[in-house]
Amino acid sequence: MTGPNGDDRQSGGGKKHDVIPPSSPLYLHPSDSPSLMLTQTIFNGDNYDIWADAVCNGLDAKNKLRLVDDTVKQPVLKSSSDGGMECVAWRQCNAMVKAWLRNVIDPKLHPSITFTATVPEIWAELKERYAQGNAPRVHQLKNDLNECKQAK
Template identity: 60%
Template sequence: MTGDDKLKGGTSGPKTIPMTSPLYLHPSDNPNLTFTQIVFNGNNYDLWSEAVKNGLDAKNKLAFIQGKVKKPEADDEDESIELVAWRQCQAMLRAWLRNVIDEKLHPSITFSVQ
């Protein structure tokens, strides 16, 4: 099966991620997005955590940090559209989380948020 065949959803055209899926990224989602004004400074974890959960829930991405969205398996030939979408969401989440953490803390979290 070729990559083109995998993306075809029968006669309905290319396979896409449904808007209701946590794997869906809206066209307005971007790495510079700040979904809460509360920035973690090392002392305000409880408040920050609740604000982050609320922001991610509004973006339908809370399931990622709760461990409910598992990484799709890679096919031997090509990556599935779900795996590509999962990787894109993971990269976006890392960027969003860095945006709500004080820059002084970035060196200590850079390699732990992967």
């Protein structure tokens, strides 16, 4: 139903109904739940690269990867009259993705992310602490160790 100003109105109630389109990263599907497991790979502090790849794949399938890399910024409420629909949707998505991340992180590591407010902050914190920045050097050292032989 269209109101006198051309805005869409919910039939019967007369309230304007804002809707997040399903193609938006801020859309939460009715089947999305905080208990969802994005991957069977649980982050234990030693498997960051494998875990991060699996989580990114799961988030990409849910159209939420852009919340992790911070390309979907937290909206700013422009005025008290605009309703803040995108602000609410962003907060809900941020909370949902935080829950999904907690589900695939070993509980002993939860204290390191407990007081982190946003998904991009959690992701950056984990990456900074656990990503192997010099994997080629580690590989080379392992090869060197394998080639070592005890002198006779």
